[in-house]
Amino acid sequence: MIDEKNNGNIDPASIEELRQSLPEDEILYDLSELFRVFGDTTRIKILYTLFESELCVNDIAQLLGMTQSSVSHQLRILKSAKLVKFKRDGKQMIYSLDDDHVRSMISLGLEHTEE
């Protein structure tokens, strides 16, 4: 046995090398935070309703059978993750998908779940 202190599969030097090749903690945190936003049924549903048309809060709530408050709370999270954008139209706020990443992410996710 070459190294009696190494109780793992690879040697400590390689471990150190691998550790240093990891992205910074902050980047990994932001990444997981993004996924966490997608990781809720309600939010996924909201995003899906916006796939084809822009909608106001009340429409989304009716469409999903949820309360206005709950939808609004979740939209807030989607906004801060830059997954949806909005514009004011009189008393209403019209929400829409912010960019095509949302569609790609969901499509890619579906590919995996459909296997």
Next chain:
Amino acid sequence: MIDEKNNGNIDPASIEELRQSLPEDEILYDLSELFRVFGDTTRIKILYTLFESELCVNDIAQLLGMTQSSVSHQLRILKSAKLVKFKRDGKQMIYSLDDDHVRSMISLGLEHTEE
């Protein structure tokens, strides 16, 4: 005003139409469940350590400065989501990424966060 009962942006018929174009609840649930697996810093870190090399549990734990137990618990979740696979090598379990979806998902996620 055409329809005084419609307090939303679009008409009730369109809402119904949109509702029926949504994927089934089960599909959306599975999708959000998949994202939820990615939505944790520890699990993202584990996945990243497996980007370049297959590793045993102890190596991952050392690399990330986490307890063996915690890593094992999270690997269990990654396994059941089919994001990692494993093989036995004597006393050790060698884990590796299950397929390329993992890489694509993380890459796509990074594209969004890096904006």
Next chain:
DNA sequence: AGAACATATGAACAATTATTCATATGAAAG
């Protein structure tokens, strides 16, 4: 200005979940 409507938001509660600790399983070596 006041009423009505659409949306946002704060606090409280319930449910989910990541980590820790202790212990169990399973393989290899003496």
Next chain:
DNA sequence: CTTTCATATGAATAATTGTTCATATGTTCT
């Protein structure tokens, strides 16, 4: 077969988070 090592797992705890309820903000209309 007993000990040692690597991993898995169950129970308990602490922290996070989604929903509800009540209320605030901001817009339109009279």
